[in-house]
Amino acid sequence: MALLGQPDEDGTIAGGNGDDFGTASIFARLLALCDDHVMRVLSIVMAETLEAGSAVIDALGNHLNVDIGACWQPDDAFFDLLRDKEIANSMLAEVGGKHVADGNVAEKVKTQKKIIRDFLSGDNGRRQVETWLPRWMKFPVESYTDRGGFRTADQWARVRSLFVCE
Numbered sequence: 001m002a003l004l005g006q007p008d009e010d011g012t013i014a015g016g017n018g019d020d021f022g023t024a025s026i027f028a029r030l031l032a033l034c035d036d037h038v039m040r041v042l043s044i045v046m047a048e049t050l051e052a053g054s055a056v057i058d059a060l061g062n063h064l065n066v067d068i069g070a071c072w073q074p075d076d077a078f079f080d081l082l083r084d085k086e087i088a089n090s091m092l093a094e095v096g097g098k099h100v101a102d103g104n105v106a107e108k109v110k111t112q113k114k115i116i117r118d119f120l121s122g123d124n125g126r127r128q129v130e131t132w133l134p135r136w137m138k139f140p141v142e143s144y145t146d147r148g149g150f151r152t153a154d155q156w157a158r159v160r161s162l163f164v165c166e
Contacts, residue, residue, distance in 0.1 A: 003037050004029045012048050055155035059163055061139030069133045074120065079113050087144040088112040095119040095129045
């Protein structure tokens with residue numbers, strides 16, 4: 001906001017809502033800034049306006065080869081939200097291998113999550129897996145099941161041909 005000569009308490013940069021004067025004022029200020037400062041402002045505008053889980057995010061992430069794994073690790077909130085047994089078993093296969101997943105396919109989700117955590121931390125005699133990401137967080141996004149209805153994967157499927165040479 002300081003780069004645009006606006007007070008911090010004004011909120012967002014991209015909140016013009018059709019205000020032509022406001023948009024033109026920001027544009028005029030951007031023209032006076034150096035490229036590095038324009039890029040800083042652009043990163044904030046992108047953060048304010050891009051919808052997580054949209055086809056645009058997947059297109060950008062795929063094109064830019066974004067590596068979420070460089071700054072994300074599964075935490076308690078991630079595991080608290082993981083409740084699907086089929087998905088947990090697929091994740092277990094990713095971190096522990098097919099043999100481990102098949103051997104625990106009948107176990108409760110809670111047990112499978114504990115084994116996944118052990119692989120990610122290297123606890124309880126498990127080899128540590130350091131760079132694992134759920135398929136949902138990769139670019140391009142992937143689903144764990146064939147059930148359909150995974151909005152983000154469906155959106156990427158619609159626009160994929162625009163960005164991937166077959």
